[in-house]
Amino acid sequence: MATTATYLTSSIEVVEQIQKSTDVVLTMSGSTTDSALEHINKVASNMTGVEDIKAQVMDAIRTVVHHLMDKITPLINKFLELMRPALDKMQEWLTTFGGKIQAHLEEFGATMDKAQKMFDQVMAQASPAAGLNADVMVYNTFTLFDSDNSGEVQAGDLQEVSGIFGIPALSGDKPKQLVKKYDADGGGGLDEEEFANFVEDPAIPGIMAVVLRKYAKTLATIGGQVKAAKKRDEVAVATVNYLTLVCAKNHTRVEWIAQAFTNGSLPLKFTSSVLKELAQNQDNPNAMGSVDVGADVVGAMLELGPDHIVKMMKLVGSAAWWDSEGFDVDEMPSTLASLAGWLAASDTGKQVLEDGLGLDDGGSKDDLVSAAYRVGKEQSRKFSSDKAGGHAEDAAALYASQCAQVLRDRLLGGTAAAAAGRDEEGASAIKGGKMALPATLEFARWLSFNATSTSNLRNNEAAEYMGTTSSALQAFATEVNGMVSKTQNLLNLISTYASPHGVDRLVNQSLEFVKDATEDVVIVCEDYVDSRFAALECELNIGTCNATLASPDWVKHGIQDLNLELTGAFAFITDTLHDLKVVLPPALKNMKYARKEVTSLSHGLSSVMTVLGLKAPPLFAQLSEIVKTVWVAYYVLFFTLTVAMLLYGFWASGWFGGPQVHDDDGGYQAPTGVVGRLRAVRGACCACFSKCGDTALCFWSAIILMEILVLVLFLITIAVCILGGVKAFLAAGCSQVYILGDNTICTTAMVMLRTFLKTFDVGGVDVSDLCTTEKLMTCQVIKEEAMAGLLLAIFGAVVATLLSMQMVVEMAILHERAYYSRKSLALAKEK
Numbered sequence: 040m041a042t043t044a045t046y047l048t049s050s051i052e053v054v055e056q057i058q059k060s061t062d063v064v065l066t067m068s069g070s071t072t073d074s075a076l077e078h079i080n081k082v083a084s085n086m087t088g089v090e091d092i093k094a095q096v097m098d099a100i101r102t103v104v105h106h107l108m109d110k111i112t113p114l115i116n117k118f119l120e121l122m123r124p125a126l127d128k129m130q131e132w133l134t135t136f137g138g139k140i141q142a143h144l145e146e147f148g149a150t151m152d153k154a155q156k157m158f159d160q161v162m163a164q165a166s167p168a169a170g171l172n173a174d175v176m177v178y179n180t181f182t183l184f185d186s187d188n189s190g191e192v193q194a195g196d197l198q199e200v201s202g203i204f205g206i207p208a209l210s211g212d213k214p215k216q217l218v219k220k221y222d223a224d225g226g227g228g229l230d231e232e233e234f235a236n237f238v239e240d241p242a243i244p245g246i247m248a249v250v251l252r253k254y255a256k257t258l259a260t261i262g263g264q265v266k267a268a269k270k271r272d273e274v275a276v277a278t279v280n281y282l283t284l285v286c287a288k289n290h291t292r293v294e295w296i297a298q299a300f301t302n303g304s305l306p307l308k309f310t311s312s313v314l315k316e317l318a319q320n321q322d323n324p325n326a327m328g329s330v331d332v333g334a335d336v337v338g339a340m341l342e343l344g345p346d347h348i349v350k351m352m353k354l355v356g357s358a359a360w361w362d363s364e365g366f367d368v369d370e371m372p373s374t375l376a377s378l379a380g381w382l383a384a385s386d387t388g389k390q391v392l393e394d395g396l397g398l399d400d401g402g403s404k405d406d407l408v409s410a411a412y413r414v415g416k417e418q419s420r421k422f423s424s425d426k427a428g429g430h431a432e433d434a435a436a437l438y439a440s441q442c443a444q445v446l447r448d449r450l451l452g453g454t455a456a457a458a459a460g461r462d463e464e465g466a467s468a469i470k471g472g473k474m475a476l477p478a479t480l481e482f483a484r485w486l487s488f489n490a491t492s493t494s495n496l497r498n499n500e501a502a503e504y505m506g507t508t509s510s511a512l513q514a515f516a517t518e519v520n521g522m523v524s525k526t527q528n529l530l531n532l533i534s535t536y537a538s539p540h541g542v543d544r545l546v547n548q549s550l551e552f553v554k555d556a557t558e559d560v561v562i563v564c565e566d567y568v569d570s571r572f573a574a575l576e577c578e579l580n581i582g583t584c585n586a587t588l589a590s591p592d593w594v595k596h597g598i599q600d601l602n603l604e605l606t607g608a609f610a611f612i613t614d615t616l617h618d619l620k621v622v623l624p625p626a627l628k629n630m631k632y633a634r635k636e637v638t639s640l641s642h643g644l645s646s647v648m649t650v651l652g653l654k655a656p657p658l659f660a661q662l663s664e665i666v667k668t669v670w671v672a673y674y675v676l677f678f679t680l681t682v683a684m685l686l687y688g689f690w691a692s693g694w695f696g697g698p699q700v701h702d703d704d705g706g707y708q709a710p711t712g713v714v715g716r717l718r719a720v721r722g723a724c725c726a727c728f729s730k731c732g733d734t735a736l737c738f739w740s741a742i743i744l745m746e747i748l749v750l751v752l753f754l755i756t757i758a759v760c761i762l763g764g765v766k767a768f769l770a771a772g773c774s775q776v777y778i779l780g781d782n783t784i785c786t787t788a789m790v791m792l793r794t795f796l797k798t799f800d801v802g803g804v805d806v807s808d809l810c811t812t813e814k815l816m817t818c819q820v821i822k823e824e825a826m827a828g829l830l831l832a833i834f835g836a837v838v839a840t841l842l843s844m845q846m847v848v849e850m851a852i853l854h855e856r857a858y859y860s861r862k863s864l865a866l867a868k869e870k
Contacts, residue, residue, distance in 0.1 A: 046125035053118045058456035064107040069443025071103045108557045129537035143791040148519040159507035180247045182288045191228030204253045248501040255497035262490030263642030271475045275312035287330045301344025309479045311354040318377035337381040352395025358422035372415030379411035450609040498650045508651040522636040529629040548611040555608035785810035
C-alpha cells in the first residue's frame with residue numbers, strides 16, 4: 040500500500056501541474072492571438088487580402104499552440120505512468136476484497152478462532168506450570184491498574200481500567216466493593232501485596248491475563264504501525280502513539296526517547312513533528328491512564344538538551360513550516376498553547392519560550408500560555424491572508440486578454456483549470472506525503488522492534504499464567520471483518536477509475552487530450568479571429584460586415600454551434616482531472632486507515648500465533664510422550680500382573696511343580712558343608728511358596744490384591760470414558776467448521792488465501808497439497824482417527840475389566856477345587 044500511496048500522491052501533484060500548464064497554454068494562446076490582431080488593426084487601412092492575412096495569423100497561432108501543448112504532453116505521460124500501476128493495484132484489490140473473497144475470509148476467520156480455542160481448551164487442562172508465574176504477572180500488571188502512577192490501585196483506577204480495556208466486571212460500584220474488600224490497612228487503595236489478593240477474587244477470574252493481553256495487543260498494533268510507516272507524518276503519529284502507551288508506565292523509555300530527540304541523531308523536522316503531535320494528543324480520551332506523557336517527555340528533553348527544543352519551537356512556531364508539512368495551520372494556536380503549558384513549568388522551559396517564540400520569560404504560566412496562543416493565532420492569520428492574496432495575484436495574471444477569456448469560457452466552462460477543485464486537502468496530501476529520511480526510518484524500526492518484542496514477552500507471560508494463548512472473547516473473525524470494511528471504504532472511493540473499464544477510459548481520455556486539445560484551441564482561436572475580422576470590417580464600413588459575428592456578445596450567440604465542432608478533449612481537464620483532484624486526497628486518507636487496519640491485524644495475529652507456536656508444540660509433544668508412557672506402562676503392568684496371577688493360579692492348583700501331597704520328612708536335619716548351608720538358606724526363603732502356597736491365607740491375600748488392581752483398572756476405564764466424552768464434545772464442535780474437516784473445502788480455502796495474500800507461502804509446499812501435507816484437517820483427525828482409537832480403547836478397557844474380574848472368580852473356584860482334591864488324596868493315603 041505504501042508504494043500505491045506514493046504513486047497517488049505524486050499523481051495529485053502532476054494533476055495540479057497539468058491544470059496550471061493548461062491555464063498557461065490558454066493564456067499565452069489568447070495573448071498571442073490578441074497581439075497578432077492588435078498589430079493587424081494598426082496596419083490595416085482596408086480589408087484587402089483579408090483571407091491571406093487571416094491565414095498568416097492562424098498559421099502563427101497554430102505554431103504557438105502546438106509549441107505550448109508539446110510542453111503538456113510529457114506531463115500527461117508522467118500522469119499515466121503514475122496512475123496506471125496504482126489503478127492496476129487497486130483493480131487487484133477490487134478482486135481481493137470482493138464479496139466472494141469476503142465470505143471466504145469470514146469463514147476462515149471463524150475457523151481460526153475455533154481451532155485456536157480448541158488448542159486453548161487442551162492447553163488449559165494440560166499446562167503443568169499454569170499459575171506459577173503469578174508474582175511476575177502481579178509486577179507487570181500493577182502499573183497498568185495504577186493509572187495515575189500513585190503507587191496504589193484505587194477505585195477510580197479500576198474504573199479507568201474498565202474503560203480503557205473494556206472490562207464490564209469493573210464497571211459501576213464493583214471497584215469500590217473490591218477495594219474495600221481487599222484494602223487490609225484501610226488506606227483507601229491497594230498496595231502490591233493487597234493487589235495480589237485482589238486479582239484472585241472469583242468475581243474477576245483471570246483479570247491480570249485479560250488486561251495484560253489487551254495491553255500487549257495494543258502494543259503489537261502500534262509496533263506494526265511504526266514498522267509500516269514510511270512517510271514522515273505517519274512515523275510521527277505512530278511514535279506519539281508508542282509514547283502515549285509505553286512511556287506512561289515506563290520512565291526509562293521516556294529518557295531514551297528524550298535523548299534520541301535531543302542528541303541530533305534524528306532530523307529536526309521529524310522531532311518537531313513529534314512535538315507537535317504530542318501537544319495535539321494531550322487530550323486524547325484513549326490515552327493510557329491520566330499521566331501527561333507529553334509533559335514528561337518535554338521535561339526530560341529540557342534536562343538533556345534545551346537548545347535543541349529551541350530549534351523545534353522555532354519550527355513549530357512557523358506557519359510556513361506547518362503548511363510545508365501539510366498540517367492544518369488553524370490548529371497552530373492551540374498547539375503552541377499546549378507546548379507553552381509544559382515548558383512554562385520550569386525556568387529552563389520559560390527560557391526556551393523566549394528563545395523559540397520570543398515570549399517574555401518573566402510572565403506567569405497562564406500569561407505565557409495565552410501569549411503563545413496569540414502568537415500562533417497571528418501567525419496563522421497572516422499566513423492565510425498572504426496565501427489567499429497569492430492565489431488572487433496568480434488568478435489575475437492569467438486570462439488577462441480577451442481571447443484568453445474566450446478560450447477559458449468555451450473550453451473550461453468559465454473557470455480556470457487550476458482553480459477548479461482547489462482545496463487544502465489535496466495540497467496537504469502532497470505536502471504530507473514526504474518520505475521519511477533513513478535516520479527516521481531506523482528510529483522507527485527500533486521502536487517497532489521494542490514494541491513487538493515487549494508484546495510477545497507479555498503475551499508469553501499471560502500464556503504461562505493462564506495456560507492458554509488468548510482470552511475467551513478474543514476473536515480473529517471480527518478483526519478480519521474490520522480490516523476488510525476499512526479497505527472497502529477506500530475501494531468504494533476509487534472504484535470508478537480502478538475497474539478495467541475505468542482504467543481504459545482514463546487512458547483513452549488522456550491520449551485523446553494529447554491528440555485533440557491543440558485542435559480545439561485552434562478552432563476557438565480561429566472563431567475568435569473571424570469575430571475580430573468581422574468587427575474590423577464593420578469599423579471600416581465594408582458592405583460584407585456581419586454585425587452578429589462582430590458583436591461582443593457573439594460568444595454567447597455562437598457557442599452552441601461552435602461546440603458541435605469541438606472534439607471535447609478538454610473534458611479530460613474539466614471533468615476527469617477535477618474528479619480525481621476531489622477523490623484522491625480522501626482516498627489517500629482511507630488508504631492510511633486501511634494500512635493501519637492491515638498492520639494491526641497482521642501484528643495482532645503474529646503476536647498471538649507466536650506464543651501459540653512457542654507454547655503449543657512443546658506442550659503437545661510432552662503430552663504425547665506422557666500419554667504414550669502411561670499407556671505402555673498401563674498395559675505392561677496389567678499384562679504382567681494378570682499373567683502372573685494366572686500362572687499363580689495354575690501353580691497353586693498343582694501345575695508347573697506346584698504344591699502336592701507332602702510326606703513327613705522325619706524331622707529336622709542340620710545341613711553339612713557350604714553347599715548344604717546355601718541350600719538351607721534357599722529352602723528357608725522359599726518355604727512360604729513350597730509349604731504355604733496353597734494355604735487360604737496366601738491365596739486369598741493374592742486374590743484381594745488382584746481385586747484392588749481390577750478396581751484401579753475400572754477407575755482408569757472410567758477416566759478413558761470421560762476423555763472420550765471430551766473428545767466427542769470437541770468433535771461435535773468441529774462438525775460445523777467445514778474447513779477443518781474436508782480436504783476439498785480446506786484446499787479451496789488455501790487457494791482463496793493465496794489469492795487474498797500473495798505472499799502466503801508454507802515452505803514451498805504446493806497450495807493444493809497444503810492441507811494434507813501440513814495435516815490441517817484437525818476435525819477430521821479428531822473425528823476419524825482419534826475417535827476411532829478412543830472407542831477401541833473404551834471397549835478394550837471395559838472388556839479387560841470384566842474379563843479380569845471373571846478370571847479372579849475362576850481362579851478362586853479352581854483353587855478351591857484343587858485344594859480339596861489334594862485334601863481328599865491326603866486322606867486316602869492315610870487310610
